[in-house]
Amino acid sequence: MASSSDASSSAGSNPEQPGSDIASEGTAGTGSSNVSAFVEGAGKDTGRRGRVRLRRAAVMAVPATLVAATLAVLTAQGALGVQFAISGMPFTVTATELKGTGFEQFGALDHMIEGSPNEGDTGGQVLVITSAIKTATLTNLCQSVDLGGINLLIKAGNAGTPVSATDLTTDSTEVAGDATFDDIEIGNDASTLSAAGVKGPEGVFSQQARTVRIAKLRQTNYATTAGVFKLPGLKLSFSSTGC
Structure with a gap:
């Protein structure tokens, strides 16, 4: 049996604290409520921020979309020729035969980015012959670009179905082949051309024709x-030799 002193000691070391359980429960309940409120509030804030970001993105995307659509329409209408900075790396194009309807040709200048590693002594500009064709087909097309010891080679239109293009423009430093033109005009002001729907610079010599055919075509192009x-x-594919 325990002595009275032991009993008193036990009672003193474990005093009853009325209401302590209630207080603990109340504290725990308050903590849960606060966490729930915080999570709910954070969710609402995140949702609001997400909606704001989406609205901002949509607003920012509209001008870019309109610009892209406008450029696509202008290009399709032939109002724009080559309007991008060229790399300055020429590429070769060959074809057994090119046939086209609505042909124009005039001189122009292509530009590289400022400080291009490919500008050499050109000052970043290349004098080119711009050829524009409203509709064209090319049989046995080959295109190659020298990447320095290896050539990137593209071939198409060699299995009975020729390559086809609409509103085609090429900027070349050399064009060779056996050419035939129907209803050709030579010496036009480039700004008055109409056969392919592309306008060249004012005061620049040009020519245009209703149709063009070039056998054994070979071009050195920049764009x-x-x-x-x-x-x-x-x-x-990659190849040790070009076209």
């Missing part, structure tokens, strides 16, 4: 654009 460019049988 090409097209509204639509279809390449059946496309094959892209």
Whole structure:
């Protein structure tokens, strides 16, 4: 049996604290409520911030979308020629035959970015012959660019279906082949051309024709654009030799 002193000691060391359980429960309940309120509030803030970001992104995207759409329409209408900074790396294009309807040709200047490593002694500008064709087909197309010891080679239109293009423009430093033109005009002011829908610079010598055919085509180009460019049988590869 425990002595009275032991009993008193036990009672003193473990005093009853009425209401302590209630206080603990109340504190725990308050903590849970605060956490729930915080999470709920954070969720609402995150949702609001997300909606604001989406609205801002949408507003910022509208001008870019409109600009892109406008450029696409202008290019399709032939109002723009090559309007980008060229790399300054020439590429070769060959074809067994090119046929086109709505042909124009005039001189122009292509520009590289400022300080381009490819500008050499050109000052970042290349004098080019711009050829514009409203609709064109190319049989046995080959395109190659020298990357320094290796060539990037593209071939297409060699399995019975030629490559086709609409609103095609090429900026070249050399064009060779056996050419035939129908209804040709030579000596036009480039700003008055109409056969392909592309206007050249004012006061620049040019020529245009209703149709063009070039057999054994070979070009040295710095830029090409097209509204639509279809390449059946496309094959892209690296090669030790170019076209």
